[in-house]
Amino acid sequence: MTLASAPAPSDSPPLIRAEGIGARGGGRWLIRNVDLTVGRGEIVTLIGPNGSGKSTTVKSVLGVLTPDEGSVIRAPGLRVGYVPQKLAIDWTLPLTVDRLMSLTGPVSAKDRAAALDRTGIPHLAKAEVAQLSGGEFQRALLARAIARKPDLLVLDEPVQGVDVAGEVALYALIDQIRHETGCGILLISHDLHVVMAATDRVLCLNTHICCQGSPQSVAEDPAYRALFGDRAAASIAVYTHHHDHTHLPDGRVRLADGSVADSCEHDHHHDSHDHSPHAHASDKEHHHAG
Amino acid sequence: MLDDFFTRALVAGIGVAIVCGPLGCFVVWRRIAYFGDTLAHSALLGIALAYLMELEPVFIVFGVSTIVALSLIALRKRSGIGSDAMLGLLAHSSLALGLVVLSFLTWVRFDLSSLLFGDILSVTHGDILLIYTGGAVILGALIWIWRPLFAATVNRDLAEAEGARADRMELILMLLLTLTLAIAIKVVGVLLITALLIVPAAAARRFSHGPEQMAVLAALFGILSVVGGLTASLEWDTPSGPSIVVAALALFLIGLIRPGRRGTVTAGER
Secondary structure (H helix, E strand, C coil), X not given: CCCCCCCCCCCCCCXXXXXXXXXXXXXXXXXXXXXXXXXXXXXXXXXXXXXXXXXXXXXXXXXXXXXXXXXXXXXXXXXXXXXXXXXXECCCCCCEHHHHHCCCCCCCHHHHHHHHHHCCCHHHCCCEHHHCCHHHHHHHHHHHHXXXXXXXXXXXXXXXXXXXXXXXXXXXXXXXXXXXXXXXXXXXXXXXXXXXXXXXXXXXXXXXXXXXXXXXXXXXXXXXXXXXXXXXXXXXXXXXXXCCEEECCCCCEEECCCCEECCCCCCXXXXXXXXXHHHHHHHHHHHHCC | CCCCHHHHHHHHHHHHHHHHHHHHHHHHHCXXXXXXXXXXXXXXXXXXXXXXXXXXXXXXXXXXXXXXXXXXXXXXXXXXXXXXXXXXXXXXXXXXHHHHHHHHCXXXXXXXXXXXXXXXXXXXXXXXXXXXXXXXXXXXXXXXXXXXXXXXXHCHHHHHHCCCCHHXXXXXXXXXXXXXXXXXXXXXXXXXXXHHXXXXXXXXXXXXXXXXXXXXXXXXXXHHHHHHHHHHHHHHCCCHHHHHHHHHXXXXXXXXXXXXXXXXXXXCXX
């Protein structure tokens, strides 16, 4: 079972499929043994700490970098819309937001205006890019990427510099675009919390893929907690059930009533888990009572 | 009409200015002015070798500058050596090497000052033909690759991800630059050719709201500089090449008076 917001799984081949990719830099492996697939209408989120290879993975998948090992297959004629993590527009470049829209290919005036409308900056069409604030610039970059009507939208930290309210709105927009156009979306985020509602699949990266699955299962995964700490995991507690048992060092489990059992009989990885606390509690009672 | 040396100089200079304007915009945008300087200095070595081998200087200058450009690109990729020190090393050693080679060619009569500062007043019909055919090729190629080249200039990764061949675009730009050096060296000389690339483009920046507009304005400012500089040089008997650059500088300074704002916007941590 996938999240309610996810579209029906399609049988069409994936937009991109990377298998066992590894990339070296500065005498070490930046990423290694990374598998990644994005299909039509699917939102895949990469999370991981700084320097975990998120951007390197995305660049390898897009062909900006040539990976040192592994293979990347892109659907023929794949149209990509990319918002890179770092982009500086120097003052020497005379560039209006409107001209930015057609940077890598022609885009009709109607599509340019529509994209600016959607990202909430229609009034900035004639503004010089170098004069925009950080948040406005991010919106302009996102508008540019969606104005191309891409098959695959790749967003590397797309909401940096945007305030929290704007952040939620932009993620809602990204989800909406996915539903309207059926494009696949590959997202990089440092913050699992905000992207959860829309994401189908989360890949937790730390040079290699530590864990993956639905946002809930990743948030509960020990590997994710080890990487981000319990505090980060707790910050998404709203999406998780309350644990009524504690895992002991020896592998046994202390239940809520203080008794100790051999197992909680609870699979942290399966996706079909019902996270309603009630269901969970009764579940527990059924298995562990006594 | 082209029989008059002054008219020939005007026609040749205007041809060079039209090519240098748009190309110079990319030099300014990509911050490769010193890179262009290095290529220009290496042109003197090319001229010396052309004298030595008794071959047409244009081709040898193009060849030598291209080799220097390609090795600079390769060096920069390999390590961080493509720094200003590396550029300076190549620029001045090739200039010095060229001068040393020339000093051995005792049987050749040449005017060093005309090599360094240009000799636009002595252009021939053949030079004009070369400037306009070469210039047409350069501008045609530039228009052909304009969009992907500009996209790669704004951001290499973005352009590459969305299908532009950024590295190939950069390579073509380098070839167009060395070709421009080869055809323009006679007009402004080794030392001042970068000025003709960057000064009109820099002057055009303050009046432009888009890259295409800036390219056209830079060509226009270049033409004004050539006409103004040559007229002044005739009037006051000043050296022609430097006078053109001084005229371009005057245009730039006039542009400074016009109020404008400066700043850089950056997305993401740097």
